Amino acid sequence: MQTDIDPRSLIGRKAFDSRGDKIGTVDEVYLDDATGEPEWAALRTGIFSRDAFVPLEPSRLDETGLRVPFARDLIRGAPDFGVGRHLSPQQELQLYRHYGLDTPLPDEAPAPPDRDFGRVAGAGD
Secondary structure, three states, X not given: OOOOOOHHHOOOOEXXXXXXXXXXXXXXXXXXXXXXXXXXXXXXXXXXXXEEEEEOOOOEEEOOEEEOXXXXXXXXXXXXXXXXXXXXXHHHHHXXXXXXXXXXXXXXXXXXXXXXXXXXXXXXX
């Protein structure tokens, strides 16, 4: 997808599947933590007010809306992580696998083995 698009301009846009059928409306856009580029869109599908995550690459934006090159059933079957919170690396990996996409290579070297991810020091430390 074009990377120079303001992610806020995607909110509220219609989304269409690989056949051109409307599948929902862009509800939220998720940015890549490392690059700040738009990476995922949560589509409000209208089915039980569920949001389905779709990759913005290889999707494209045109004058009618977001064109997602996947079948409706695949999109509706995407893992549901809820919206409004950060996607974890594990959740992103599940989404990449669901859509049969290659996972992006990390831009950074692996963290040192003694690094404690997600842990907050507390009493008893």
